[in-house]
Each structure stands twice: as C-alpha cells, then as structure tokens.
Amino acid sequence: xxxxxxRLGIAATTAAVLVFATACGRSSAVRKAxxxxxxxxxxxAAISKIALVAAEPAATSRDQLSRTIETMQARLxxxxxxxxxxxxxxxxxxxxARVTGNAGLASRALVALDAxxxxxxxxxxxxxxxxTVYLSMHRFRDALRDAEQARDRQxxxxxxxxxxxxxxxELGDYDDAFAAFDQMARLxxxxxxxxxxxxxxxxxxxxxxxxxxxxxxxxATSPQDAESVAWHYAQIGHLQLQRGRLAESARxxxxxxxxxxxxxxxxxxxxxxxxRRADYQGALALLAPRxxxxxxxxxxxxxxxxxxxxxxxxxxxxxxxxxxxxxxSDTPEPARLARFLADRGRRLGDAVRIAESAxxxxxxxxxxxxxxxSYFTAGRVADxxxxxxxxxxxxxxxxxxxxxxxxxxxxxHRP
Amino acid sequence: MTSVxxxxxxxxxxxxxxxxxxxxxxxxxEVNIGVEGRRVEVLITADADxxxxxxxxxxxxSLGRVSVTTIEDWSDVVLDxxxxxxxxxxxxxxxQRATPLEGGRVMIRLEAQLPADTASLxxxxxxxxxxxxxxxxxxEVKLPAEWLQGTQVTTPVALDALVPPGGFRAIWRxxxxxFTHILPNGFDHILFVxxxxxxxxxxxxxxxxxxxxxxxxxxxxxLSLYGVxxxxxxxxxxxxxxxxxxxxxxxLFTSTVKPWRVVLVFGFGLPHGMGFAEALAxxxxxRSEFLRTLITFNVGVEAGQLTVIAVATAxxxxxxxxxxxxxxxxxRPASAAIAAMGLFWTVTRLPWxx
Numbered sequence: 001x002x003x004x005x006x007r008l009g010i011a012a013t014t015a016a017v018l019v020f021a022t023a024c025g026r027s028s029a030v031r032k033a034x035x036x037x038x039x040x041x042x043x044x045a046a047i048s049k050i051a052l053v054a055a056e057p058a059a060t061s062r063d064q065l066s067r068t069i070e071t072m073q074a075r076l077x078x079x080x081x082x083x084x085x086x087x088x089x090x091x092x093x094x095x096x097a098r099v100t101g102n103a104g105l106a107s108r109a110l111v112a113l114d115a116x117x118x119x120x121x122x123x124x125x126x127x128x129x130x131x132t133v134y135l136s137m138h139r140f141r142d143a144l145r146d147a148e149q150a151r152d153r154q155x156x157x158x159x160x161x162x163x164x165x166x167x168x169x170e171l172g173d174y175d176d177a178f179a180a181f182d183q184m185a186r187l188x189x190x191x192x193x194x195x196x197x198x199x200x201x202x203x204x205x206x207x208x209x210x211x212x213x214x215x216x217x218x219x220a221t222s223p224q225d226a227e228s229v230a231w232h233y234a235q236i237g238h239l240q241l242q243r244g245r246l247a248e249s250a251r252x253x254x255x256x257x258x259x260x261x262x263x264x265x266x267x268x269x270x271x272x273x274x275x276r277r278a279d280y281q282g283a284l285a286l287l288a289p290r291x292x293x294x295x296x297x298x299x300x301x302x303x304x305x306x307x308x309x310x311x312x313x314x315x316x317x318x319x320x321x322x323x324x325x326x327x328x329s330d331t332p333e334p335a336r337l338a339r340f341l342a343d344r345g346r347r348l349g350d351a352v353r354i355a356e357s358a359x360x361x362x363x364x365x366x367x368x369x370x371x372x373x374s375y376f377t378a379g380r381v382a383d384x385x386x387x388x389x390x391x392x393x394x395x396x397x398x399x400x401x402x403x404x405x406x407x408x409x410x411x412x413h414r415p
Numbered sequence: 416m417t418s419v420x421x422x423x424x425x426x427x428x429x430x431x432x433x434x435x436x437x438x439x440x441x442x443x444x445e446v447n448i449g450v451e452g453r454r455v456e457v458l459i460t461a462d463a464d465x466x467x468x469x470x471x472x473x474x475x476x477s478l479g480r481v482s483v484t485t486i487e488d489w490s491d492v493v494l495d496x497x498x499x500x501x502x503x504x505x506x507x508x509x510x511q512r513a514t515p516l517e518g519g520r521v522m523i524r525l526e527a528q529l530p531a532d533t534a535s536l537x538x539x540x541x542x543x544x545x546x547x548x549x550x551x552x553x554x555e556v557k558l559p560a561e562w563l564q565g566t567q568v569t570t571p572v573a574l575d576a577l578v579p580p581g582g583f584r585a586i587w588r589x590x591x592x593x594f595t596h597i598l599p600n601g602f603d604h605i606l607f608v609x610x611x612x613x614x615x616x617x618x619x620x621x622x623x624x625x626x627x628x629x630x631x632x633x634x635x636x637x638l639s640l641y642g643v644x645x646x647x648x649x650x651x652x653x654x655x656x657x658x659x660x661x662x663x664x665x666x667l668f669t670s671t672v673k674p675w676r677v678v679l680v681f682g683f684g685l686p687h688g689m690g691f692a693e694a695l696a697x698x699x700x701x702r703s704e705f706l707r708t709l710i711t712f713n714v715g716v717e718a719g720q721l722t723v724i725a726v727a728t729a730x731x732x733x734x735x736x737x738x739x740x741x742x743x744x745x746x747r748p749a750s751a752a753i754a755a756m757g758l759f760w761t762v763t764r765l766p767w768x769x
Contacts (some may be wrong), residue, residue, distance in 0.1 A: 079600070103441050104546030104562025111559075119648070119693065138440045294565025295544055321472035322544065329465035330442040330545030 065099075068092040076112055081119040086112040087129045094136060095227060101264055101296055103331070106136045124153055131163040135170070140362070143167045158188035162196060172363035174203065174394055191220040195232065202239065203365070205395040211239045230260035237269040241276070242399060249273050271302050280306040297326035301340055320344060334358035339370035339400075342377040352378050365391045365401065373404045376411070384408045442545035448499075448538060450553040450574065453529045455536070457499065457508065463521035469542070486513040486521060493523060496542040501533040535571040539563070589708045593715020596691060598722055603655055603760065604687065606753050608723045610662035611680065613746050616731055620672035621724065627677045629720070631684025632691060633713055639692030640705055648693070651686045652764040658683030660757025666750035670742060691716060
C-alpha cells in the first residue's frame with residue numbers, strides 16, 4: 001500500500017512538475033526573469049492572451065509614456081532578462097519615438113530585447129517585438145528574418161504577418177507584402193489589419209477603398225489610445241490630400257492634432273495642406289516651433305519651399321542646404337535625398353549616384369521614382385523611363401510619382 | 416505628404432496591437448563626454464563632409480570650399496551650437512582640434528573646466544537634425560548611451576553616478592545580486608541544491624557536496640568573468656539541466672554519498688559557475704571592480720544556497736519521518752519530480768529543439 005501511494009505520488013508529482021517546468025522554460029543561470037510567459041512551449045491561444053497583456057494600451061500620453069519607460073527600465077536594471085519588461089519598454093519607446101521623432105530610442109529598445117534574447121533565445125514575444133524594432137531602424141531584412149522566424153513558431157499570430165508584409169513592402173516585394181496583409185486580415189480583422197489593407201489599396205491606386213479602410217481602422221481604435229487615433233486621422237488626412245480634397249484633409253489633420261496635440265504627422269500634414277492652398281505664411285507659422293526646437297529634414301525642406309514661394313531665396317537656400325546634409329547624415333534616407341535634390345534641381349549628378357545606390361538596396365516604388373526623377377533631371381530620359389516603369393508597377397496614384405511620370409513621358413514622346 | 420507615406424509600411428506596425436514605430440534611421444554623429452576631476456572633454460564624431468557643409472550653412476558664410484580642414488574655420492559655429500551645463504549654468508567650451516578619421520569621419524575635441532562643487536551635467540546641441548547617442552564616462556565608469564533627438568537636452572547626470580559605488584553600498588549590491596540569483600530567481604539552482612540535500616539528511620554528506628559544488632562554480636565564475644573561459648548558453652544551459660537530472664536520478668538508486676558523487680557534483684558545478692557569470696557579464700563592470708564583485712556576488716550565492724538547505728532541513732525535520740519513511744515519501748517522489756524536470760529542461764534547452 002505504502003509503495004502504491006509512493007508510486008502514485010511520484011507520478012502525480014512528476015506530472016505537476018512537468019507542467020511547471022514548461023512554464024518555467026529556461027535556465028535561471030542565464031535568465032532570472034519571471035518565466036511564465038515563454039512562448040516556445042505555449043499554445044497560440046495562450047500567446048495571443050499574453051500578447052494582449054503585453055500590448056495593453058496603457059501608455060498613450062506623453063507623461064504616461066515617460067512613466068512606463070521609467071518603470072520598465074527600473075525593472076530591467078534589476079533583471080535585464082525580464083522579458084515582459086523588455087517588451088513593454090520597447091513598445092513604449094517605439095511610441096515615444098513616433099511622437100518625438102527620436103529614432104535613437106529604437107536602439108535602446110533593441111538593447112533591451114537583445115539582452116532578453118541572448119539569455120532566452122526562444123522568447124517568442126521578444127523576438128516578435130524585435131522585428132518591429134528592426135523595421136523602425138530600416139533594417140528590413142533583419143526584420144523579415146525575425147518576423148518569419150516568429151511566424152514559423154506561431155503561424156496563427158496575425159502580428160507576424162503585419163511585420164512580414166511591412167518588411168516586404170519596404171523592400172519593394174509587393175506581392176509578398178499584399179499576401180501577408182491578406183493573411184493578417186483573415187486572422188485578425190482589426191485596426192492594424194484595416195490600416196494595412198488601406199495602404200495596399202492605396203499602392204494599387206484605389207484611393208476610395210483605401211480611405212474606407214483607413215476610416216474603419218480609425219473607428220476601430222480605442223479612443224483611450226489618443227496617439228493611435230491621431231496617427232490614423234493623419235493617414236486619413238494624407239489620403240484626402242492625395243484625392244485632392246483639401247478641406248477634408250485639413251479636417252482630418254486637425255482631428256489628429258486634437259487627439260494628440262503636436263503630433264508630428266498632424267503638423268506635417270497641416271503644413272502640406274497650407275502649401276497646397278498657397279498659404280505660405282501659415283505653413284511657416286505651423287513650422288516655426290519645430291524649426292526652433294528639433295527640425296527634421298522634411299521640416300526644413302517644407303519651410304524652404306514656403307520661403308522660396310515668398311521670395312525669400314536666401315532663407316530658402318539655407319534651409320535647403322541644411323535639409324540636404326540632414327538627409328545625408330543626420331537622418332540618412334538616400335532615396336528621399338535624391339528625390340529632394342532632383343525636385344529642386346540641386347547637385348543632379350549626386351542625386352543620380354545616391355538614387356542608384358538606394359535602388360541597389362531596395363526597389364520599392366518610391367525609391368524607383370527617386371531614381372527615375374534623378375535620371376530625368378540629369379537628362380537620362382531612357383533610363384528615367386525604365387525606372388519609372390518600375391515605379392508605376394503597382395498602379396499607385398501618388399501625386400509626385402504621377403507628376404514625374406507625366407513629365408518623363410511627355411519628354412520621351414517629344415519628336 | 417508623400418514623405419510621410421514613404422515610412423508608412425514601417426509605421427503600420429505602430430498601429431498593430433498599439434505598438435508604435437518611428438521610421439527614421441539614426442544620425443551618424445556620436446558625442447562622448449569624459450569627466451576627469453574638474454576637466455571635461457567632449458568628443459564629437461561625425462561624417463566630415465556633411466558636417467563641413469552643415470557648418471557652412473549654419474554660419475551663413477561660404478568659404479568657397481568645403482573639406483575636413485575647413486571645419487577648423489567654423490570652430491565658433493561648433494561652439495555656438497554646443498551647450499554643456501553644470502548645475503544648469505552654461506560652461507564655456509574651448510575648441511581643441513578636429514582630427515580626420517578613417518572612412519571620411521572627423522572627431523572634434525572640445526574642453527571645459529567645471530566650477531568647483533558641480534553636482535550635475537547636461538549636454539545639448541543644435542548641430543544634429545536627427546537622433547544621436549551621448550555617452551558620459553569618468554575613467555572606467557561609463558553610463559549607458561542616452562539618445563537625443565536634435566536639440567533635446569540630456570537628463571542631468573549626477574557626477575556621483577560616474578563614481579564607482581564604494582564601501583558597503585557596493586558590497587550590499589553585489590551580495591543581493593548573488594542571493595537573488597538563487598532565491599527567488601534561480602529555480603533550477605534551487606532544485607539542484609535540493610537534489611543534493613535529499614540524498615542524505617546528515618550534515619556531513621550535505622556539506623561535502625555543497626562544498627564541492629561551491630568550489631567548482633567559484634572557479635568557473637572567476638575564470639568566466641576574467642574572460643579566460645567562455646561557453647555559449649546553448650552548451651551551458653543543457654548541462655545545468657542535465658546536472659539537475661543526474662543528482663535526482665542517483666537519489667532514486669542510492670542513499671549514501673559515494674566518492675564519485677562528490678566528483679560529479681564538482682564537475683556539474685563548473686557549468687553552473689559559467690551560468691552565474693552571465694549575470695555579472697550584463698553589468699558591464701570595469702575590470703578594477705572584478706575581484707570585489709566576484710567575492711561579494713559569490714558570498715550572496717552561497718547565502719542563497721544555505722538558505723535553501725536551511726528551509727529544506729526545517730521542512731524535513733518538521734515531518735519527523737523515520738529514515739525509511741523519509742526515503743519512501745520524500746526522497747523518491749521529490750527526486751523523481753526533480754529528475755523529470757531536469758530531463759525536460761535538458762531536451763528543451765538543446766539548440767535544435769526550438
């Protein structure tokens with residue numbers, strides 16, 4: 001009897017221990033985190049619950065974001081392998097990056113996630129989050145690798161298809177991107193997937209459907225999540241601008257600004273609307289605080305345009321020069337720099353060289369447009385046409401691409 | 416607005432599950448601030464050609480040529496756009512030199528003297544239109560990089576934070592780190608120690624095993640910290656798990672401490688030490704701190720282990736089992752459970768498992 005009790009005890013204890021061991025995952029010798037949320041041995045259902053907890057939209061105002069970052073950083077100082085803290089910190093930092101423009105925060109997020117993944121290479125949430133961080137750092141191939149690895153582990157997690165699609169999109173692999181977005185929308189029809197479907201439609205030139213989906217995305221966003229609401233309305237403003245509806249566009253940007261005051265995308269959109277209305281003083285007034293504080297190259301380029309339109313050529317020239325060097329070394333974005341140079345007729349030889357270099361890395365339609373326009377302004381019309389064919393391959397109705405295409409075609413067909 | 420849309424794909428992740436993104440790459444500029452007594456040295460490293468053109472645009476004076484050498488001509492612009500503050504008051508910076516580096520880079524060296532009794536420092540600059548890292552250090556003590564966007568100001572850095580923690584504070588810090596590495600964070604170490612304890616309740620066998628384990632893990636902890644030995648986590652982790660399984664399985668078949676058991680426990684202690692070293696490696700300690708940290712951390716680990724044994728002893732004493740009952744009702748089920756867990760971990764920690 002005693003032996004039977006003992007055997008039963010062993011069996012029961014072993015079973016209980018195995019369940020516990022599963023939850024505990026990996027060694028505390030190299031990881032001291034609370035270990036209940038390891039993904040490698042969990043079901044998709046468990047993961048999605050964890051994801052929701054980890055991504056709870058608790059921090060959406062500037063103060064809340066700062067508090068979350070401080071709290072999570074303190075937790076990580078005590079235990080650098082605390083996976084949940086690292087993921088929450090990363091999410092807050094990415095959000096902070098979006099509203100401050102401080103791209104360096106992604107590096108901070110990456111350090112935290114790398115520490116977790118070094119200690120616990122199977123940590124699913126950290127891996128998934130790292131794909132997002134890589135995307136923000138323009139490390140698209142790294143993002144794709146992590147996101148695909150995460151997808152292989154959890155094929156039913158819609159998040160991964162979003163990240164995979166985003167990376168393909170940036171690299172110009174549109175078919176793969178759209179397929180990933182479709183899969184994402186099938187798995188989880190929510191604001192995130194609606195927004196992606198919207199962008200896919202926009203790239204194909206279907207602006208009306210794109211607007212409908214983006215509106216659905218905005219409506220599906222929690223009003224508590226003010227930053228996200230602002231982001232979605234800024235996208236609606238952009239689509240309205242592309243459709244030539246200035247009043248609707250202005251309203252959407254104003255709504256974004258109201259939801260999250262001074263959101264960079266809202267301000268930039270309002271400036272673009274002002275420029276389209278030839279309200280150059282208004283554009284400069286909107287840009288003034290940003291120019292005095294932490295101007296981006298785009299801010300300086302737009303302010304330069306406004307000054308040029310007002311006849312302030314010296315000021316425009318100075319801002320253009322600063323925008324150039326900023327796009328070159330402070331916020332390095334070669335395709336945008338090339339397009340800027342070609343659009344303003346500056347350093348045309350450099351524009352071609354920079355655009356060619358960018359096109360070697362990625363062949364998305366905007367990079368190909370930059371290349372086409374650089375060739376065109378440098379007098380290489382045949383090359384321009386060839387590049388423009390690639391820029392037009394999705395059927396996008398982007399205003400700049402269409403303007404460039406029209407000019408290139410007109411010259412190409414001139415006798 | 417096209418520019419905004421250029422970033423759309425990356426930003427879309429922002430909308431996913433409320434995660435946010437910024438889709439701008441980082442600046443090529445870096446700032447390194449070193450404090451030595453009252454002297455502060457600021458090193459600004461950047462791409463030379465864009466910096467020269469930026470300084471020219473900011474100065475509104477064209478020299479008709481732009482190169483690394485012309486950066487010296489705009490030293491006033493660099494100083495005007497650099498803002499070092501001691502307790503909120505601007506400290507005059509003095510231009511030293513601009514040194515060309517490989518890969519078209521340049522390093523600008525500025526210096527300043529801090530007022531006596533300065534408590535904190537801040538840095539800001541309007542030279543960078545993007546995100547760049549600022550690192551502050553004093554001797555070997557280096558703070559993590561703070562990323563600034565454009566004209567953003569660093570959080571005030573207390574000069575005390577740049578002094579290695581000394582005395583009781585440091586001892587307590589590393590002791591606590593060692594202790595918490597066992598209790599409550601080191602569940603697998605706890606099981607290993609419990610496995611050692613279960614075999615025989617008497618003090619001598621327990622002490623023999625724990626001593627062998629302690630000596631072994633102390634050796635590899637020290638060697639790992641000094642970089643003499645290093646094994647990847649993919650090797651250490653399964654070995655630790657295997658050690659747990661082994662001691663537990665042996666408990667099922669014997670009740671006496673054989674000599675080979677002590678030798679094996681010593682052998683198993685070696686990977687545990689390398690595991691402990693991971694916790695210290697993350698602290699990014701200066702080499703001068705190694706020995707003190709090693710000793711205090713290890714004492715903390717031992718204290719954690721002794722606490723586990725003390726609790727286990729108290730539980731076993733409270734049960735008041737005879738030796739036969741103890742073996743039947745405690746040693747066998749508990750060892751079986753520990754063995755199962757150890758084997759499970761061994762398999763799941765193998766690199767190819769995932």
